[in-house]
Amino acid sequence: MNFRGSITKYDEQGKALPKGKNVLSQYKKKNPDSLIFDSKSEYNTWIMLKTLEGKGSITNLQRQITFPLLPKMNWFNNVKSKNEVIRPLTYIADFVFTEDGKTVVMDCKGWKYKEDKNGKGKWLVYKDDVYIIKKKLFLHLNPNLIFREN
Numbered sequence: 001m002n003f004r005g006s007i008t009k010y011d012e013q014g015k016a017l018p019k020g021k022n023v024l025s026q027y028k029k030k031n032p033d034s035l036i037f038d039s040k041s042e043y044n045t046w047i048m049l050k051t052l053e054g055k056g057s058i059t060n061l062q063r064q065i066t067f068p069l070l071p072k073m074n075w076f077n078n079v080k081s082k083n084e085v086i087r088p089l090t091y092i093a094d095f096v097f098t099e100d101g102k103t104v105v106m107d108c109k110g111w112k113y114k115e116d117k118n119g120k121g122k123w124l125v126y127k128d129d130v131y132i133i134k135k136k137l138f139l140h141l142n143p144n145l146i147f148r149e150n
Contacts, residue, residue, distance in 0.1 A: 010037040042108040061097040069137045091138045104146045
């Protein structure tokens with residue numbers, strides 16, 4: 001499956017942003033306080049969670065929260081004969097909120113329509129190898145948090 005995340009971004013009204021070079025950065029300059037969502041699924045989840053927060057079912061709703069997985073490291077590269085830095089590894093959760101006194105981390109996954117060689121198609125949840133590894137590290141390092149995929 002050749003899928004690299006959503007190409008289409010959505011604004012806080014659920015409208016698709018135009019595609020093209022530098023369109024997203026221009027939109028952010030014009031609307032610095034506006035929320036941008038990576039997929040329609042993420043936007044719909046935000047609306048659902050805001051409704052639950054308004055009803056008092058959840059509290060402390062946050063977006064795009066970064067969790068450290070591995071710290072920055074220095075190592076000696078034998079091939080180049082010099083010290084190099086490995087950047088820290090982080091997991092960015094789409095949503096974090098409190099429900100019944102417990103912290104919940106929620107991630108929205110994209111969908112991809114895939115056809116087989118006979119032309120029959122089906123919708124598949126997109127989970128690449130990087131996401132799977134980061135999720136496993138996150139779950140190992142944060143056993144006290146509740147993790148949900150939507």
